[in-house]
Amino acid sequence: MTDVQKAAEALLAAYETGTPIPPLRGTVLPEGDVATAYAVQRAQAERWEAAGRRPVGAKIGLTSPAVQSMFGVFQPDFGVLYADMAVPDGAPIPAGKLLQPRVEVEVAFVLGRDLPHEQVTVVDVIRATEYLLPAIEVVDSRIAGWDISIVDTVADNASSGLFVLGTAPRRLADVDLRLCGAVVEHAGEPVSVGAGAACLGNPVHAVAWLATTLAAAGRPLRAGDLVLSGALGPMVPVPVTAAGPVYEARVSGLGSVRAVFEGSAR
Incomplete structure (x- = not known):
């Protein structure tokens, strides 16, 4: 069994058993080998899709320069989104469904055109975007204690979990994404505050x-x-x-969205 197969099997087992695994870097996978980590991600995707799991898009991670410096990288990473990751706005997320969930506020782009070229510009993204939605990504990690490097998170489908989308689409032309403010609130108090400029200077840049x-x-x-x-x-x-x-995220110009977690005891 190759290192790619070993890593993919270990991550798939973590999904099945609900038990996090030790870091992959420096053991199963070489330190800093991002290309091999993407091969692990792809091996899992092929297994899932062969079993009928439906891909619906992609997610971008490591878009903050501060977070990139923590990992010693100078570009974002990505993972695959699947239909079964979608949670309706305000619908309960069952206790125990995720291992180590964390929430973050994002802008979701829904495309109306293909983006097939290998040098996609900001203009291409603007023309291709049909509408925007506010989103909460519920990230998760199959690596114990979130003890991750760039290799671990890429192999683990960019630490994906679930996502919740708002339901009132907005046109990109009506929102200045660079200047838009964002907040996540819990029990009426802000727990995370940010802005569009924190995402590679503008979320449009990240999509390009x-x-x-x-x-x-x-x-x-x-x-x-x-x-x-x-x-x-x-x-x-x-x-x-x-x-x-319960977490409510608001993005100026886009509206709000809620992620509701069921309690540990009912």
């Missing part, structure tokens, strides 16, 4: 990067795809409580 990267890999973004463009503010850990926390 993703579209270029995926086209070069032979898997371009297509009309109808959903793109989670990256965090606008810091991630917030979700505590395990009997009551079950």
